[in-house]
Amino acid sequence: MSKVVKKAAKTVQEAIDLALADLRLSEDDVIVEVIEEGSKGLFGFGSKDAVVKVTANADPEARAKDFLEDVFVCMGMKVAIETERADRILNITLSGNDMGLIIGKHGDTLNALEHLTSLAVNRGDGDYVKVILDTESYREKRRVTLVRLAEKLANSVVGGKHKITLEPMSANERRIIHATLQSNPDVETFSIGEEPYRKVVITSKKK
Numbered sequence: 001m002s003k004v005v006k007k008a009a010k011t012v013q014e015a016i017d018l019a020l021a022d023l024r025l026s027e028d029d030v031i032v033e034v035i036e037e038g039s040k041g042l043f044g045f046g047s048k049d050a051v052v053k054v055t056a057n058a059d060p061e062a063r064a065k066d067f068l069e070d071v072f073v074c075m076g077m078k079v080a081i082e083t084e085r086a087d088r089i090l091n092i093t094l095s096g097n098d099m100g101l102i103i104g105k106h107g108d109t110l111n112a113l114e115h116l117t118s119l120a121v122n123r124g125d126g127d128y129v130k131v132i133l134d135t136e137s138y139r140e141k142r143r144v145t146l147v148r149l150a151e152k153l154a155n156s157v158v159g160g161k162h163k164i165t166l167e168p169m170s171a172n173e174r175r176i177i178h179a180t181l182q183s184n185p186d187v188e189t190f191s192i193g194e195e196p197y198r199k200v201v202i203t204s205k206k207k
Contacts, residue, residue, distance in 0.1 A: 036051035044196055123184070149177075154181055164201070166199050
């Protein structure tokens with residue numbers, strides 16, 4: 001749910017400013033409801049503070065688009081941005097020329113951009129939204145590649161290698177490896193190391 005702050009001050013604007021400071025947002029990111037206009041009273045007596053209710057107007061799609069558009073302007077790239085939100089998941093699809101630059105080696109650039117977009121969207125003033133950034137169906141292609149890799153390496157472990165340590169991967173990619181092999185009766189998987197260099201290890205169950 002969006003955060004709501006109620007503030008009182010001598011003027012409506014002062015009350016709004018106090019609420020914005022609490023929310024750490026600008027006036028463009030909130031909805032303001034004036035509950036009490038306030039009054040100066042007569043000769044300084046009977047004065048009443050202005051009271052406002054300020055609600056954070058968290059719009060994940062707009063925030064994501066604004067952030068990404070700024071990034072692509074700085075990169076000198078023309079990129080079409082399509083968003084689709086389903087409950088607390090925000091899918092963002094990018095399209096344009098030179099999408100390989102956006103993907104990067106093994107998706108490193110795409111993963112980093114996804115992380116930064118998530119930070120821009122989730123400012124703590126509303127429900128957390130999971131951001132999934134994709135272009136040219138890279139996520140599905142990478143998933144298929146990782147599933148095949150996991151199965152191939154599992155066969156190598158069963159065939160006599162006993163243990164294989166993969167290259168560092170993102171948390172999402174490690175989950176794909178773990179999920180692919182979790183029902184394999186001959187191998188087990190676990191992760192070692194610290195982010196962002198955390199790796200998956202595939203080892204034989206036979207000692």
